[in-house]
Amino acid sequence: KHLRKKMDSKYSFGRFVKLLLIVSLITFILAAYPVYVYASRVQIYSFALGFLLSLFNALIGYSMSVKAFGRSVKSFMVMVFGGMGIRLLIVIIFLVLILQFTSMDALSLTGSVFFFYTLFISLEIYFLHKMSVKAKSVLANSNKTENKV
16 A cells, blocks of 8 residues: 555546546647548537547556555456456447437447557556556555565
């Protein structure tokens, strides 16, 4: 618990959301002109829906990963990688349902989901890596402090 408190501030859910929003804003700025010039209204809605689906997936994934962080290695791996697999299946099910029951553009929607899923999972992995490096540092420092007492 002590380890988690030291790490919570720097790798909090709020910071992860902030990073997601910044990266999303940069992506929207870079894509604004080509989308405005070449995409139809249905394609724009499809891009937006794919983004929202991937964003929701990333938020759930990061919160699950943070909860798994203080557990044993086996539990951590099951929660993180099992969670990724289950979330991917849920995204695919939503994609199929959306494509079956709406008039969204299939290529735009799946392309958007694939792009944002890859981008957001990369950010999630980046944060998890930073958390693990910080955890090792905190543990090493706490072990040095305990040995001095």
